[in-house]
Amino acid sequence: MPDTQLLASLETDIETCTRLTELLEQEFVALNERRLDELQALLADKQPLLESLAQHASQRSQILLEQGQSADADGFAALASQSPLRERLQDAHQRLHGLMEKCQTANLRNGRLIRTNQVSIGKALNIIRGSDGPALYDSSGSTAYKGMQRSFTRA
Secondary structure, three states, X not given: OHHHHHHHHHHHHHHHHHHHHHHHHHHHHHHHHOOHHHHHHHHHHHHHHHHHHHHHHHHHHHHHHHOOOOOOHHHHHHHHXXXXXXXXXXXXXXXXXXXXXXXXXXHHHHHHHHHHHHHXXXXXXXXXXXXXXXXXXXXXXXXXXXXXXOOHHHO
C-alpha cells in the first residue's frame, strides 16, 4: 500500500513540475518584456504549485519513515526495491528528479535576470536623481562631480 501512495504522489508531482516548468518559461519571457501584470499572475499561479510540491514531499518522507526507511533517496530506493511496482517507482522518481532540476535551473536563470534588471533600473534612477552615479559629462563637455545634484533636464 505505501508503494501505491508513493507512486501516486510522484505522478501528481510530475504533472505539477511540468506545469511549473511551463510557468517559469512564461515568467522568463514576461521578465524580458517587463510585463508586470503578467508576472503577478504567474506568481499567483506558481504559489499553489510550490505548496503542493512541498506538501507531497513531506508526505513521501513520512511514508518512508513509517516504513522504517530514511527520508532520502537511499530510503526511497530501499523501499522501491522491495515493491512489485519497483520499475514504475524508480522511473517516476527519476522523471520527477529531472523535472525538479529543470525547474531549479529555470528559476535560477529568472533570478539572475531579475537581479540584472534591478541593477539596471537602480543605475538609471541614480542618474535621474543625480545621486551617487558615475561621473557624467555635462553640456560643456566636462565631467560632473559625483553626488552633485543636477536637475532631470541636465542628467
